[in-house]
Amino acid sequence: MSESLYIHNVGTLYEPTGYAKANRQLVLELAKKGVHVRFTPIHAEQVRVPLDPNVEAILGTLTHTPLPPRHPMLFHYPAYHFVKSSVQYTIGMTMFECNRLPFNWARRCNMMDEIWVPSTFNRTSFAQSGIPLHKIHTMPYGVDSVLFQPRPSTIPIPGRRQYAFLAVCSFDERKGIETLVSAFFEEFDESEDVCLILKTRASSEQEILQQQHYIDRISVQVSDKPRPSVILLSTTGSWSEEQLAALYNTADCYVLPTRGEGWSLTVMEAMASGLPVITTNWSAHLDFMNDSNGYLIQVQGFVASNPAYPRLYWAIPDRNHLRLLMRHVYTHPEEAAAKAELGRRILTEQYTWEQSATQMISRLQQLHNL
Numbered sequence: 195m196s197e198s199l200y201i202h203n204v205g206t207l208y209e210p211t212g213y214a215k216a217n218r219q220l221v222l223e224l225a226k227k228g229v230h231v232r233f234t235p236i237h238a239e240q241v242r243v244p245l246d247p248n249v250e251a252i253l254g255t256l257t258h259t260p261l262p263p264r265h266p267m268l269f270h271y272p273a274y275h276f277v278k279s280s281v282q283y284t285i286g287m288t289m290f291e292c293n294r295l296p297f298n299w300a301r302r303c304n305m306m307d308e309i310w311v312p313s314t315f316n317r318t319s320f321a322q323s324g325i326p327l328h329k330i331h332t333m334p335y336g337v338d339s340v341l342f343q344p345r346p347s348t349i350p351i352p353g354r355r356q357y358a359f360l361a362v363c364s365f366d367e368r369k370g371i372e373t374l375v376s377a378f379f380e381e382f383d384e385s386e387d388v389c390l391i392l393k394t395r396a397s398s399e400q401e402i403l404q405q406q407h408y409i410d411r412i413s414v415q416v417s418d419k420p421r422p423s424v425i426l427l428s429t430t431g432s433w434s435e436e437q438l439a440a441l442y443n444t445a446d447c448y449v450l451p452t453r454g455e456g457w458s459l460t461v462m463e464a465m466a467s468g469l470p471v472i473t474t475n476w477s478a479h480l481d482f483m484n485d486s487n488g489y490l491i492q493v494q495g496f497v498a499s500n501p502a503y504p505r506l507y508w509a510i511p512d513r514n515h516l517r518l519l520m521r522h523v524y525t526h527p528e529e530a531a532a533k534a535e536l537g538r539r540i541l542t543e544q545y546t547w548e549q550s551a552t553q554m555i556s557r558l559q560q561l562h563n564l
Contacts, residue, residue, distance in 0.1 A: 199558050200230045200261050202282070205270035207233065207253055208242040210395060210432040212459050215243075216312075216335050217270045221256060222249070223551035229558065232259035236271050244434040266561055269306075276302040283307050283561060287333065289316050289456025291368060291477065292499050292506040295323035303329075310554075312457040313478035333554055334481065336547035337462040339538070341435060344468030347443040353425050356387040357524060360445035360469070362438065362460045363452075365394040365405050365428070368499070370451035370474070373513050375409055375424055377451070379416040381517040384423055388524060390449075393427045393441060402428045442467035447523050447530065451491055451516050453499070454508035455479050462545065465537040470530035472519045476509040482545055487537035489519045489530075 203221055206214040225231050233256040245253075269276050270287040273295070278284050286303055287310040295303070300323045303309050309325055310333040311317055321327045351358070359378065363369040371392075378390045392409075396402045405428050410420040433441070442448070448464035449472040455461075458479040464471050465488070473479060475490035483490070494512040498504045523530045 199228070199555065199562055200232075200265040201558060202232045202234065202261060202265055202267045203256075203270060204234045204267065205236050206239055207235070208239045208245070210241060210243050212457070213271055214239070215435075215459060216457075218253065219336065219338065219547040220270075220551055220554065222252065223547050224554065225252070225256065227551055227555060229555060230259055230261070231256050232261055233257055236269075236275055241432060243432045266558065268310075273299040273302045276306055278305040278307075285310055287311070289313065289478065290319060291454035291456050292508050293319055293322070293496075294506050295320060295325075296503060296506065300324050310557075313481050315478040315480065316456060331557060333557075334545060334550060335457050335459065335462070336545050336550040337459070337466045337541050338435075339466045339542040339546060341439050342442065342463045342466035343439075344538075345443055347440065349437070349440045349444050351391060351425060351427075351444050353389065353422055354391070354444065355389040355423065357389070357447075358445045359388070359390045359447050359449050359520065360393070360442065360464070361390070361448070361450050362393040362441070362464075363450060365392075365396070365408075368453050368508070370453055370511055371408075372412065373451045373511055373516065374449060375412045376416060377513045377516045377520065378424060379413055379421065380513075381521055382423065384417070384421050389423045389425055391425045391427060391441075391445060393433075393438075395432075396428045396430055398430060402426075402430070438463070439467065442469060445469055446527075447472065447520075449473070449516075449520060451511040451513075452477070452509075453511070462541060465534070466541050468534050468538050470523055470534040471537065472516070472523060474509055474511040482540060483537070487533050487540055489523060489533070491516050491519060 205217045207218045221231050266283045268285045273288045276286045284306050286306040303325050308329045310331050312335045317332050382388045413421045448469045452474050455477045461479050472489040476493050492512040492515040494510045496507040499506050499508045
């Protein structure tokens with residue numbers, strides 16, 4: 195069925211970002227299923243994730259795939275980079291973390307022939323922003339449940355204690371870094387054999403120092419002294435997917451008090467790795483996470499993500515409820531393990547990259563038959 199299908203993919207493949215990771219997985223699966231994929235980078239990718247040489251070779255060939263005169267184009271990137279082709283049927287695939295889109299995002303989306311979003315959360319938020327509902331197609335992301343699975347840890351973490359919480363995220367307000375660090379320091383005494391591992395990125399060694407200073411400042415505010423039980427793993431380089439998979443296996447629980455997600459690949463990876471997950475009861479990850487397979491932080495309210503855009507809001511996770519959930523997971527390991535097992539089973543049965551590509555191929559086949 196897919197032998198006659200073509201697509202011109204525009205985006206990123208190699209950067210240490212969620213967009214690049216998802217795009218890389220999807221084009222590999224599409225190509226594996228016989229779709230003729232041409233890839234064009236939307237910009238030079240300066241910082242690159244280490245990849246298996248065979249995978250890199252396959253991706254490299256995609257820049258030269260011949261295309262027929264008429265073929266669909268897929269821009270898979272933040273919508274402010276969307277460009278409508280004057281000749282080809284043009285699809286935009288993107289996501290956003292607030293209840294609505296910024297005006298320039300909505301304008302660019304409306305220029306496209308159709309829009310793909312990974313979550314039902316974004317199907318609603320995009321429609322509320324003026325994107326016609328008939329243009330919006332939900333195309334869920336997936337997870338590599340073979341790479342991300344429970345297995346013995348192979349990464350030593352200096353300072354790791356008997357029980358470890360883990361967060362893998364950018365060091366910013368949206369991911370709830372201050373809420374997480376404050377809640378951990380407030381809930382757990384330094385005498386307890388518990389730590390919080392923060393895996394993040396930085397653009398320079400100076401930025402890493404600033405991140406550590408930020409953590410120490412919160413510690414002093416809560417405890418009057420710096421505390422070593424929050425372990426910062428921050429690098430200017432990129433970890434490989436294999437290293438990230440091993441990192442999840444060093445932890446006992448994944449925690450992310452995010453203010454909003456367009457999907458949340460790290461929550462999926464943690465669940466696939468067999469970890470119980472604590473995260474906010476709002477936005478896209480509720481497509482695959484609920485009270486039966488994880489722990490959802492109550493939302494205290496909502497706040498504008500940017501004062502310049504008061505109609506665009508995201509959640510305020512309740513810090514006290516986060517404290518309660520972290521303590522509960524720590525003291526109820528059997529219950530947490532049962533939820534984690536269910537979470538992994540749901541992902542491996544319903545949310546693989548192969549299933550994601552199959553759904554996209556179905557839509558491409560419909561377009562081909564028009």
